[in-house]
Amino acid sequence: MAHGQNVDLREIVGKLLTENNGDLLRGLLVRVLHDVMDAEVSAQCNAAYAERTPGRTNSRNGIRERALETRLGTVDLAIPKLRHGSYFPSFVEPRRRWEQAFVSVVAEAYVQGVSTRKVEELVEAMGARGMSKSEVSRMAGVLDDEVRVFRERPLEGEFPYVWLDAMYVKVREAHRVVSKAILLAFGVNTDGQREVLGVGVANGEMEPAWRSFLGGLVERGLRGVRLVISDAHSGLRKAIRAVLNGTTWQRCYVHFLRDVLSHLPKSAQGFVAAALRNVFQQTTLEHAQEAMTKALAVLDSKWPKVAAVVREAEDDVLAYFAFPEAHRRQIRSTNPLERLNKELRRRTRVVGIFPNEAAVFRLVGMLLVEQHEEWTASDRRYFSAGSMNLLPSQSPSLEDRAAAK
Numbered sequence: 001m002a003h004g005q006n007v008d009l010r011e012i013v014g015k016l017l018t019e020n021n022g023d024l025l026r027g028l029l030v031r032v033l034h035d036v037m038d039a040e041v042s043a044q045c046n047a048a049y050a051e052r053t054p055g056r057t058n059s060r061n062g063i064r065e066r067a068l069e070t071r072l073g074t075v076d077l078a079i080p081k082l083r084h085g086s087y088f089p090s091f092v093e094p095r096r097r098w099e100q101a102f103v104s105v106v107a108e109a110y111v112q113g114v115s116t117r118k119v120e121e122l123v124e125a126m127g128a129r130g131m132s133k134s135e136v137s138r139m140a141g142v143l144d145d146e147v148r149v150f151r152e153r154p155l156e157g158e159f160p161y162v163w164l165d166a167m168y169v170k171v172r173e174a175h176r177v178v179s180k181a182i183l184l185a186f187g188v189n190t191d192g193q194r195e196v197l198g199v200g201v202a203n204g205e206m207e208p209a210w211r212s213f214l215g216g217l218v219e220r221g222l223r224g225v226r227l228v229i230s231d232a233h234s235g236l237r238k239a240i241r242a243v244l245n246g247t248t249w250q251r252c253y254v255h256f257l258r259d260v261l262s263h264l265p266k267s268a269q270g271f272v273a274a275a276l277r278n279v280f281q282q283t284t285l286e287h288a289q290e291a292m293t294k295a296l297a298v299l300d301s302k303w304p305k306v307a308a309v310v311r312e313a314e315d316d317v318l319a320y321f322a323f324p325e326a327h328r329r330q331i332r333s334t335n336p337l338e339r340l341n342k343e344l345r346r347r348t349r350v351v352g353i354f355p356n357e358a359a360v361f362r363l364v365g366m367l368l369v370e371q372h373e374e375w376t377a378s379d380r381r382y383f384s385a386g387s388m389n390l391l392p393s394q395s396p397s398l399e400d401r402a403a404a405k
Contacts (some may be wrong), residue, residue: 017178029075030077033068033075033091033138034077034078037089040089041060041080044087045057045058045059046058058082058083058084060081060082061081062080062081063080063081065077066079066092066116077089094380114379143380146366147361147362147366147369151365155195155197155217155220155223156221157189157191158225159187159188159190159195159222159223160185160190160192160224160226161188161227161229161327161331162185162197162222162227162229163230163334163337163375164183164184164210164214164229164230165185165186165230165334165341166183166205166236167182167184167231167341167344167348168180168359169184169348170352170355171356171359171360172355172356173355173356179203179204180357181202181204182201182344182364183198183200183201183202183205183213184196184198184337184368185197185199185214185217186336187222188382190224191381192387194377194382196371196375197222198217199261199361199368200212200213200305201357201360205232205233205235207235207236207238209235210236211239211242214240214243215243218243225393226247226248226323226391227250227294227320227323227331228240228244228247228249229250229252229331229332230251231252231333232251232252232255237240237249249319250316250320251316252318252332252334253280253333254334254335255333257314260272260276260310261273261362263305264306268302272299272303272306275294275295275298278291278295278308279291279295279318280317280332285321285322288318288321289314291312296310300404323392324387324388324390324391326384330383344364344367347364347367348363
């Protein structure tokens, strides 16, 4: 087919894809689509099928099947594969990168023979059933390189606010299924814009894992941190003190409330929760401390052990009051990450058991790459430039916060 005819075929394809003309046209549609693919692959190879020319730059290497939804119903495509590189039909919307990663991870589990019936259904629905081990490996290599570059990129500028969090997934390792922790770091730079700072995979949240992860961030250029927001996991706290010493730590007040309520009988949880939430609804440190004093008086009289837990955590859960008022709602907890965390969990839950650790980096990494690009490309900042100028010149020390009382 001459290259000039490709334009006419695309017009026909567009018409057939949008008009519902009945089942009689399905066969014609399939023929036209395959003619379009043949022309596109010939142009990409610089040679027609089986044509031997000095200018040939590539060659066909079998096909992969994929279902395409049209107004005429579902049609089965035999998409040509290339010996070098890849080909994707122009009339089919390319998958987003995280979708490519998802296909790669699921297909990898499938070709390794570790898939469940659910995964097999996913593979078939995504048109990945015909993918060979070599094709999965090639796709994985491209995606893994992009994630590696993202994870190792230098961190430029200062990041006054840093959120740290972790989530768990199941990974197949040495013929066993084990739980792995995904370590996540997000930050806000001096322009008030959010960035994904890093992602790591570890056996758990013990201090060595977090220390290595945070040390890697510092090596890549993390600096200017005023406040670190996280839960109270002991390993994480020790790592923050070791690697980011001199910064203020904000204990996530949501995790704090859950911890306190877990030490109380159910009959008392509602009352205590209301008293403590009142603390975090205050607009000044002085009023918050007054509300905390009242809550502690009640706890001391009925649940002294719980009162001791609250008293020990007071400075850390109220640390956010030393920072600009416009930022306090977002920096007092890890809640700003919840939407992204829910999306990560939703995607990883579908996979179920990852075939290996590299697959975890591939899927989660690609999701984070796209989130990072969405944040940094947006004109809308998380915090305004004016409010960022109100930040203290350095992280408020414990002495400064004590003096503020």
